[in-house]
Amino acid sequence: MDGIHDLGGMxxxxxxxxxxxxxxxxxxxxxxxxxxxxxxxxxxxNHNADEYRHSIERMLPVHYLQACYYERVLTGAATLFVEKxxxxxxxxxxxxxxxxxxxxxxxxxxxxxxxxxxxxxxxVGDRVGVKDIHPKGHTRVPRFCRGKTGTVLxxxxxxxxxxxxxxxxxFRKEHTYHVEFASTDLWSDAGSENESVVVDLWDSYLxxxxx
Amino acid sequence: MDGIHDLGGMxxxxxxxxxxxxxxxxxxxxxxxxxxxxxxxxxxxNHNADEYRHSIERMLPVHYLQACYYERVLTGAATLFVEKxxxxxxxxxxxxxxxxxxxxxxxxxxxxxxxxxxxxxxxVGDRVGVKDIHPKGHTRVPRFCRGKTGTVLxxxxxxxxxxxxxxxxxFRKEHTYHVEFASTDLWSDAGSENESVVVDLWDSYLxxxxx
Amino acid sequence: xxxxxxxxxxxxxxxxxxxxxxxKGLIPEGALEGVIQTASEEWDxxxxxxxxARAWVDADFRKRLLEDGTKACAxxxxxxxxxxxxxxxxxxxxxxxxxxxxxxxCTAWPVLGLPADWYKSPEYRARVVRExxxxxxxxxxxxxxxxxxxxxxxxxxxxxMVIPCRPEGTEGWSEEQLAxxxxxxxxxxxxxxxxx
Amino acid sequence: xxxxxxxxxxxxxxxxxxxxxxxKGLIPEGALEGVIQTASEEWDxxxxxxxxARAWVDADFRKRLLEDGTKACAxxxxxxxxxxxxxxxxxxxxxxxxxxxxxxxCTAWPVLGLPADWYKSPEYRARVVRExxxxxxxxxxxxxxxxxxxxxxxxxxxxxMVIPCRPEGTEGWSEEQLAxxxxxxxxxxxxxxxxx
Numbered sequence: 001m002d003g004i005h006d007l008g009g010m011x012x013x014x015x016x017x018x019x020x021x022x023x024x025x026x027x028x029x030x031x032x033x034x035x036x037x038x039x040x041x042x043x044x045x046n047h048n049a050d051e052y053r054h055s056i057e058r059m060l061p062v063h064y065l066q067a068c069y070y071e072r073v074l075t076g077a078a079t080l081f082v083e084k085x086x087x088x089x090x091x092x093x094x095x096x097x098x099x100x101x102x103x104x105x106x107x108x109x110x111x112x113x114x115x116x117x118x119x120x121x122x123x124v125g126d127r128v129g130v131k132d133i134h135p136k137g138h139t140r141v142p143r144f145c146r147g148k149t150g151t152v153l154x155x156x157x158x159x160x161x162x163x164x165x166x167x168x169x170x171f172r173k174e175h176t177y178h179v180e181f182a183s184t185d186l187w188s189d190a191g192s193e194n195e196s197v198v199v200d201l202w203d204s205y206l207x208x209x210x211x
Numbered sequence: 212m213d214g215i216h217d218l219g220g221m222x223x224x225x226x227x228x229x230x231x232x233x234x235x236x237x238x239x240x241x242x243x244x245x246x247x248x249x250x251x252x253x254x255x256x257n258h259n260a261d262e263y264r265h266s267i268e269r270m271l272p273v274h275y276l277q278a279c280y281y282e283r284v285l286t287g288a289a290t291l292f293v294e295k296x297x298x299x300x301x302x303x304x305x306x307x308x309x310x311x312x313x314x315x316x317x318x319x320x321x322x323x324x325x326x327x328x329x330x331x332x333x334x335v336g337d338r339v340g341v342k343d344i345h346p347k348g349h350t351r352v353p354r355f356c357r358g359k360t361g362t363v364l365x366x367x368x369x370x371x372x373x374x375x376x377x378x379x380x381x382f383r384k385e386h387t388y389h390v391e392f393a394s395t396d397l398w399s400d401a402g403s404e405n406e407s408v409v410v411d412l413w414d415s416y417l418x419x420x421x422x
Numbered sequence: 423x424x425x426x427x428x429x430x431x432x433x434x435x436x437x438x439x440x441x442x443x444x445x446k447g448l449i450p451e452g453a454l455e456g457v458i459q460t461a462s463e464e465w466d467x468x469x470x471x472x473x474x475a476r477a478w479v480d481a482d483f484r485k486r487l488l489e490d491g492t493k494a495c496a497x498x499x500x501x502x503x504x505x506x507x508x509x510x511x512x513x514x515x516x517x518x519x520x521x522x523x524x525x526x527x528c529t530a531w532p533v534l535g536l537p538a539d540w541y542k543s544p545e546y547r548a549r550v551v552r553e554x555x556x557x558x559x560x561x562x563x564x565x566x567x568x569x570x571x572x573x574x575x576x577x578x579x580x581x582x583m584v585i586p587c588r589p590e591g592t593e594g595w596s597e598e599q600l601a602x603x604x605x606x607x608x609x610x611x612x613x614x615x616x617x618x
Numbered sequence: 619x620x621x622x623x624x625x626x627x628x629x630x631x632x633x634x635x636x637x638x639x640x641x642k643g644l645i646p647e648g649a650l651e652g653v654i655q656t657a658s659e660e661w662d663x664x665x666x667x668x669x670x671a672r673a674w675v676d677a678d679f680r681k682r683l684l685e686d687g688t689k690a691c692a693x694x695x696x697x698x699x700x701x702x703x704x705x706x707x708x709x710x711x712x713x714x715x716x717x718x719x720x721x722x723x724c725t726a727w728p729v730l731g732l733p734a735d736w737y738k739s740p741e742y743r744a745r746v747v748r749e750x751x752x753x754x755x756x757x758x759x760x761x762x763x764x765x766x767x768x769x770x771x772x773x774x775x776x777x778x779m780v781i782p783c784r785p786e787g788t789e790g791w792s793e794e795q796l797a798x799x800x801x802x803x804x805x806x807x808x809x810x811x812x813x814x
Contacts, residue, residue: 001222001223002220002221002222003221003222003223004221004223005721005722006720006721007720007721007740007743007744008718008720008721008743008744008747008748008771009213009345009720009744009747009748010213010214010215010272010744011212011213011214011318011347011744011748012212012214012215012268012269012270012271012272012275012315012744013271013272013740013741013744013745014271014315014741015741015756016736016739016741016742016745016753016756016757017735017736017739017741018736018757019734019735019736022734022735024657024658024731024732025654025657025658026735027629029628029629029632029633030632031654031657031658032632032633032636032650032654033628033632033635034653034654034657034732035649035650035651035653035654035657036632036635036636036639036650038653038699039645039646039649039650039653042699043645043646043649044644053721053722056722057223057721058223059223060223060224060225061221061223061224061276061544062273062276062277064223065272065273065276065740066273066277067628068628068735069723069735069738070628071628074628074631074632074635077635078631078635081635081638081639086639086642086644087635087638087639087642088638091638092631092634092635092638093626093634095633095634095637095638096626096630096631096633096634097626097630098624098625098626098627098630099623099624099625099626100625100626100631100634101625104223104225107222112399112400112401113400131399132358132399133399133400133401134220134398134399134401134402135401136222136401140721140773140774141773142720142721142771142773144720144747144748147343147358154705156703156705156774156775156776157703159703159774159775162774176774176775176776178705178770178776180768183748186747186748187345187748188323188342188343188344188345189323189324189344190323190344190345190346190347191345191748192749192751193763194763194764194765194766194767195750195751195766195767195769196766196767196768196769197747197768197769197770197771198768198769198770198771199771199773200770200771200772200773200774200775200776201773201774202774216525216526217524217525218524218525218544218547218548219522219524219525219547219548219551219552219575220524220548220551220552221548222548222552223548224544224545224548224549225545226545226560227540227543227545227546227549227557227560227561228539228540228543228545229538229540229561230538230539230540233538233539235461235462235535235536236458236461236462237539238433240432240433240436240437242458242461242462243436243437243440243454243458244432244436244439245457245458245461245536246453246454246455246457246458246461247436247439247440247443247454249457249503250449250450250453250454250457253503254449254450254453255448264525264526267526268525272740276544278432279432279539280527280539280542281432282432285432285435285436285439288439289435289439292439292442292443297443297446297448298439298442298443298446299442302442303435303438303439303442304430304438306437306438306441306442307430307434307435307437307438308430308434309428309429309430309431309434310427310428310429310430311429311430311435311438312429351525351577351578352577353524353525353575353577355524355551355552365509367507367509367578367579367580368507370507370578370579373578387578387579387580389509389574389580391572394552397551397552398552402552403553403555404567405567405568405569405570405571406554406555406570406571406573407570407571407572407573408551408572408573408574408575409572409573409574409575410575410577411574411575411576411577411578411579411580412577412578413578
């Protein structure tokens, strides 16, 4: 989805807050929230990592920006525990003593039609174009590189295709590619010389481009 | 700027709250904030409408999404009154009895290089492409139509070019065009048949496209 | 940005800005009140409703309105700030028009009034360009799939108003009666005009 | 979504979720504690520092690390969740590497540890792909204009780590000494390694 989570290149954000010698968790609840999600994925098999990422993406934009990372983790995991029926929202709110905002429901028709590519179609040095797709559901192709052309630096092994895995689609694996885009190709004449972004992209997001 | 204000097509927002018989202003301060900005533009000539729009665009994204419309108006206008030296932030905060969050400063190098087009280059029925520009400053070409091709429905008179006017650039006027884009061209196969968006675009945002 | 930590209320911030400018003598007497009066009383969707009703009963006016909305609205006395270039969009049985300003909240103040909160909300601005039929449905307007929807994005200086289809069963109604049917919602395209 | 109006604190919400799952007997004994212990003690940027130090002193290991980061890290015992496919990025005097995950906050937990808040912040995620030199400057790393910057976006399953340039003046240092120089910041590319 073209959501608030897809932050790459969005302007208007301020200085990055940096904390010296930051602890792994600032508060015990953060560790618990993190662990609840890991257990939800790895032990309970309540959800997979793609569903989890998408559950966070479905948070209302203002909540997404207000929440710290672990509140996002908590919200996404809780949404999936509720959606899969393991817990009940009313029960959660009664226990919490207040409202428990969850992420919004999944979109109808979340996937766009991308031909599966079980065999790697590209090799190092190939010029590839990124399809200008706008799925309503989960996808891992950042908006900033859609419609852009880059160069393959590396061919990675085949991994589960996230757009399908997040929405109960047919399991499939595809190679991903480390594709380098010049900053000036991404941001036109507001980009910078001598800077590039390398995006890791599944095969079916791509098409061959003129070199 | 590719900021939070450029909301068109962003997914993840919920239901639209609708109020029956809504008043013009819900609270007196909203009327005052509105009037302060109008007086700032029309009477004090402190700023123009393009600077004003951009001052709101420069709000931090989370503040932008949290604020109601008139808080955005207030924040933008106050930012410009402070930046132009008519009032002092410390004074404002002393008077307000608390902090007074302003918008972030203007970007360095806010404009991209677009050849001025004093004479209308296009006519009704022409196919035009929208340049894929990403100015760091103010622009009125929504991100959702950049790089897309549409059809001119109407040629409007020449108006001051906002990207320049917002940043003290050389005054110039250009015609704008009502350009229609098919939903399926904007959002690919996640768009809808029988729906289109008409965007009003200045001449120099555009280039001729194959028909 | 400051040593203050607690954010003052928008009300307190507005008062502070007004006071700071006033203390410097920058606000002419009555200037704010004048703006507020204009915004509250002159800019009114009833103006747009009168334009629509006139267009329904007067074919020559309708023609002038479609050819030069600014001039036609000025005939009825509706002009000025944010009405410098008005374009009227005529609904047809097979094509519906709806207006938005995705990047801020522009609209034709002299004929539509200041926009309602829903029009200015991030929800409307984000969604209506991408899923207009769904948005209209949620707002109570169901349009059949074969009715085309044109969403007009107020991204430059054109200020739009919708001329909805005249409802059936209003033959012989007076211009005033007809105007009373035209809501502010219909002028933006999130509702139709009905005679019920 | 609910009749409750006041939002419970994240702490209260977390406790509620834990209690609700526990009450149903869904959380195996020690499962949460085990995850927290692993995250707090095993996943540690010191692991990545040891990998880097080994690569600096052992040319064969460096070669294996660049060819198959996953296997090379596993040689030192660093593997598992979010370390299934590790790619090491070697800085050069004329090219600097920096890592981000713009869409969530992925990183190579076994070698880098759980990421710091700055890495997970909307500010870093939004800005570093578009203006890396400025972001690095603000974070204390000034790179000359003729040094190319590659920003690696962790958008799929590859988990990156940076092998910074070995600082001058460290000839003859032990692997352990060298590892002590390599900060978690350097492993992501927002800092260089210095011997001072």
